[in-house]
Amino acid sequence: MSKLDEDRYYLELVEYRDLIKNSFFDYIKDKKTMEKLVEKTNNIFLEAKVYPSLKIKEENYFFEYEIKEEKCNKLLVTIAIELMNLLKSKDIQYIKRCNNHTCSLLFIDTSKNHSRRWCSMETCGNRKKASRFSKKQKEILS
Known part of the structure; x- marks a missing residue:
């Protein structure tokens, strides 16, 4: 080639x-x-x-x-x-965009009730939850 x-x-x-x-x-x-x-x-x-x-x-x-x-x-x-x-396929209806605004990934929501929000809980989901937790801790301490 x-x-x-x-x-x-x-x-x-x-x-x-x-x-x-x-x-x-x-x-x-x-x-x-x-x-x-x-x-x-x-x-x-x-x-x-x-x-x-x-x-x-x-x-x-x-x-x-x-x-x-x-x-x-x-x-x-x-x-x-x-x-x-x-x-x-029927999976087309379950394609979603990751809820993390800094992530550009799409995923097929295979969860039982189709309520998944993150491309990966280990990366985007965990980051979001950790960020929320940090904010709450700062608010409590201030």
């Missing part, structure tokens, strides 16, 4: 990442449809000539996606396939 191809592939990945991120932020905020993201994803599939193929493994049937175009950004196509799987 040439340096020019590497640079192009990298730029495609960055642009697609930004489109995914912005589309999900808009979806979470306003429940907007992700038309641009769907269109871009479909174009990725067309350019890479991605076809579903029905397979059998240990008496179980499943789809596997085959990439027919040799000269394509296979990482980009793999991300597009996984995005498609997410968008068609």
Whole structure:
């Protein structure tokens, strides 16, 4: 692969990442449809000539996606396939943005009552709780 191809592939990945991120932020905020993201994803599939193929493994049937175009950004196509799987799943309705205003991560809320607020309790949730505790302690001491 040439340096020019590497640079192009990298730029495609960055642009697609930004489109995914912005589309999900808009979806979470306003429940907007992700038309641009769907269109871009479909174009990725067309350019890479991605076809579903029905397979059998240990008496179980499943789809596997085959990439027919040799000269394509296979990482980009793999991300597009996984995005498609997410968008068609019921999990899409549970995508949330972390409640920590300094964090830009999204997560799928798999909690029982879908009330999770942090991308990770160990990082963002703990920081927020520790900050609240410190504030209360300062108020009590003043």
